[in-house]
Amino acid sequence: MAGAKNQLFEQFANLARVLGHVHRLELLEHASQGERSVERLAQLTGLSVANASQHLQHLRRGGFVQSRRDGNRVLYRLGEGPILELLSALRCYAERSRAEVREIVSDYFDQLDRLEPVSREDLVGRLQGGSVTLLDVRPEDEFALGHLPGALNMPLEELERRLSDLPKDQEIVAYCRGPYCVLSFEAVAMLRAKGYRIRRLEDGFPEWKAAGLQVEAAA
Incomplete structure (x- = not known):
């Protein structure tokens, strides 16, 4: 039983690692607006197309985005499941537990x-x-x-x-x-x-x- 539990926790940790990058969180925000090309997502996030594509591949393997080909373009959209709820929970927890987050919210927003x-x-x-x-x-x-x-x-x-x-x-x-x-x-x-x-x-x-x-x- 302990081995099965550890295997589950390892899978959870792998998903958490996929989300552990500022550019990937920003790409998810833009992908959640609707289906977009790699080029447009790169433009919106200020990344090179190659860099954006690399981050999107990590997100796709984690199931956070889905992709399809449209001619020469690759289009990405948000994946299935409670992804927005997960991101919202992360935001709420950060606001509660991180003084740095509360300071940014107070000083800017x-x-x-x-x-x-x-x-x-x-x-x-x-x-x-x-x-x-x-x-x-x-x-x-x-x-x-x-x-x-x-x-x-x-x-x-x-x-x-x-x-x-x-x-x-x-x-x-x-x-x-x-x-x-x-x-x-x-x-x-x-x-x-x-x-x-x-x-x-x-x-x-x-x-x-x-x-x-x-x-x-x-x-």
């Missing part, structure tokens, strides 16, 4: 937005009542892969010149890639300074989709 974010449950009710404008601040290609119903896509770099497209008589809820996605934090800080009533969604598009809530995609 909390400075941009100290208001309580909007929960998924609250947002579902408000969408049904039509009392909120949804703002997706991810790049256009990510929005096309999937987004919350009725969301307005306005990437962060376009906000300044598209302010007239946003209502000032209705609260705005902004979202992006996940709980630590800086795009929504910076959008909230910018728009709140300009007099808009805006809050963040508590997490992002992948978590919304994983919860089985309605999503839309470009035709």
Whole structure:
């Protein structure tokens, strides 16, 4: 029995080692938005294509991503199973147990937005009542892969010149890639300074989709 238990623990340790790299965690964040090519994932993470491909191969062998070939391109998407839940548990544990993590959250994220974010449950009710404008601040290609119903896509770099497209008589809820996605934090800080009533969604598009809530995609 002890031998079987040790074998299991060894398998668990192998999976933990796969996740033990900053670039792999970042690649998972981007892969969770939808299926992307190696080249696009490399661009988003600032890695060379060769380096990104190497990390993705480790993630694929661990089952954290899946791949398929489309002509000359290799496309990656998030693997099956509770991967987002695993990453969320890791984040929550780090916030609780690591002073360095709490310091980063306090010094950067909390400075941009100290208001309580909007929960998924609250947002579902408000969408049904039509009392909120949804703002997706991810790049256009990510929005096309999937987004919350009725969301307005306005990437962060376009906000300044598209302010007239946003209502000032209705609260705005902004979202992006996940709980630590800086795009929504910076959008909230910018728009709140300009007099808009805006809050963040508590997490992002992948978590919304994983919860089985309605999503839309470009035709």
